[in-house]
Amino acid sequence: MLIVNGRPFFILAVDDPVGFSLGTTDPNPRWPQDYERYFQEAARLGFNTVSPDLVWRQFESLGEDGRPVWDFSLLAQIKALAEAYGLKVIIQWTGSNWAGLSNTVPQYIAENVDDTYQKVLRPDGSVAEDPKLPGGVYAWTWENITRKEATALAKLAEWIRDNDPEQTIIMVAINIEFGIHPNLGTDRSYDALSSRLYDEGGYTDPERFNQDTAQAYFQALTAAFHRVLPGFPLATAAWPGNHGNPYDYLAEWLDRVPDLSLIGPDLYGARLDEVDRYVVGRNAVYVLNQGVNQYAGMGGGYIYCDWPWRIVFPLADAPYNALGIGLYRLVGDSPWGPTTPLFWGLLYTGTGLRSPWFRDVDEPWEWFPWAYYARNSFVGLRAAASRIPEYQGTPRLAAFLAEDFPEGTGTLDLDGVTVRVEMSTPADCDDNFFTYRPGSRGLVIRTGERDFTLVGVDYTATIEADTRAWNLRVERGYWDGNVWKKTGDPLPDTVALDPATGYVAVTLSPDDQSSQDSSQLQYVVRVYDAGLTGGGSIFLPLIMEGRERFEGEINPVWVETWGGPGNERAWDVVVH
Incomplete structure (x- = not known):
């Protein structure tokens, strides 16, 4: 795994705009007035890393x-x-x-x-x-x-x-x-x-x-x-x-x-299984560039199903050491413009020929429709990026795409706890770009004995565990290392508790394309037991290096704070 600042880190990167380096002796002629926008938009879209030339x-x-x-x-x-x-x-x-x-x-x-x-x-x-x-x-x-x-x-x-x-x-x-x-x-x-x-x-x-x-x-x-x-x-x-x-x-x-x-x-024109050939010896797999392109560059055929905001989920659940993914070109030309579809970006350069299919996208830095698909996937993944490497390849992390459950529903086994997922939208990504939709997609991490982090788009997850004895918390937020930081309560009407079984169901937001503000969308949720007396919970850091952490107990260490009168400083350390 990749360790940054002493913490595991899953890379969600995006390349810089075209034209800032190659073919010019003037380093970045538009720097920094326009170039700052690259960093701003990358953050808004949910990336945690940029890959500038x-x-x-x-x-x-x-x-x-x-x-x-x-x-x-x-x-x-x-x-x-x-x-x-x-x-x-x-x-x-x-x-x-x-x-x-x-x-x-x-x-x-x-x-x-x-x-x-x-x-x-x-x-x-x-x-x-x-x-x-x-x-x-x-x-x-x-x-x-x-x-x-x-x-x-x-x-x-x-x-x-x-x-x-x-x-x-x-x-x-x-x-x-x-x-x-x-x-x-x-x-x-x-x-x-x-x-x-x-x-x-x-x-x-x-x-x-x-x-x-x-x-x-x-x-x-x-x-x-x-x-x-x-x-x-x-x-x-x-x-x-x-x-x-x-x-x-x-x-x-x-x-x-x-x-x-x-x-x-580089996965321009290749499907995700191309990554398997890189699982060799000491190699760690990082997809340096995944293009937003129409046709497969090797062998022909459509590759809409393997666009980055989909394949990143199975990549996060890979049975090998996968460090993350880099998306080629934040900014590109309009489809069917002066360049081939290989050079599409998430945002429009404002300099290419306008496509008759996307007439409304005509200003520099304006989002193409698929930019929203990317944002919807990456904002949730970014919130869980420090936990993904810890559980990648273990029974405590499971990822899925809509086509994994053709009937629209299926189950995940999270190390002995069943999580039932119901897909709201099937994928339609094999044949026609104009009917393209990435479908429901996501992953679930069991980040503790009574702790689940749900990430993704357009599905409902039912945790089939009796939560009636829990001090149940359902929150939006993000992981900062192994410390959870709450940013808000779940959106209205997205959480249901079955009083007969104690099962809790949470619905994540659909593929929203109406707003560039993701703060009112729900693409990551944590469901956990905060302790019987209402105290908070934090993770203790695991002092381990690289893969050594997997040789022993992989589950996190909890410190439960008991918040009753006179007990504010009492600690009960439990290894689950």
Whole structure:
């Protein structure tokens, strides 16, 4: 699990708007006037993390004396804005290789004229470039570029070490979708050095050469970072088809690049079961990017059912170490606009062609209809994000989607307690975007012997336990670590208690698309016994590291405060 500030943390991240880094020498031309809106909207939508680009050219340049200068003022602004909106940060860093297609090197390297830094070449000696995205990628066999990048990452690590005691920055993703994209028209670099190494190494397979050299390159970068900041989470994302990418070599990369913390999937055009192939060895699964796109990019077909606000629930209940999910593009173009559906976002850029199907969405930062679906899922998950990793893969957490119960009702076994769920809305997400609806979805965590946290959208959960002897509390709120903070009572007419059995039923709000204010919606509820005499209850922290906590008793320790006269300071510690 991922531990942040000494607490388990489930990542609910969203990427930054397009156009703030790639293809410009001006770091974030709209920064910070428009860019602050990214943090504001991410928080309103229920995300707990943002994934902004901080690419190499944005913090390194050449000083007047001809020596490199590193300026992290942009990172300082990112950190300050994230903290202002209660968000964590995953930095997406790229340097000499951006998605196997282009690069984000500092200007003085891009203007290199003496072949100090070599770009990937085709067999005919031409620079391997995508005609739609010129620039090319650099040959990672060249020590000059590797040494420069390693130094830049070490400087980044120094800044985080010296300026982020709050642990606002929780991960750095390095050169995601790395490699040589097929659009570049070559299977490896045919520059003189790479070809000499290929021949001297006795290679006959270009991909074997790519893998060996790419793994050494990645280890050099990640080791440089970890020499400054040991153990800090470093990730990359695999992408099938790119030469030199770890996609088909996951176990090998995890073995030969020990300073790379994890390799995650990008799920554009792939279903959730694609994640299973990443359950390899020491790997922890974090879905770095999940696109809001129409067609599957691999094999064709619709993937509406696997849009992020649905698959995040089974991911939270995964039997493996799943750290969370990152949604690609907060802001994007209107569907059927000037770009492909791959580039949809939750909010409109205001610059693309307006879709005839969404004429009302025409202003920058305006929510598309599916933004509400995302918000409805993520606000509840965010409220439980510190408890999900504790119970993930155990009998005390169960997630579900509408199609899991075709008859509209089903039961969950929460470690011996039955919770019956009734779906209010079936899913309709396989065939037609215009009739799309994500359906009921959610998860239930048994956070104590007499304690249940209900998360999700559009269902009723009946806890089949006799609560008649409980000091029953039903509350809206959120978990701050392992301490519950109440924000309000349940909404009217959403709680029913059966006097004959003591069973309590709670209904969570439907997919609301009428308001961007979620404070009057109910997507997370806690049902618990507050103690026979009306005292409150809090959790004691469990002093355990990583997975060691699962070797013994996984249930939380309660401290029950007895509130009677003269007993205000009496404590009864009970391990359930």
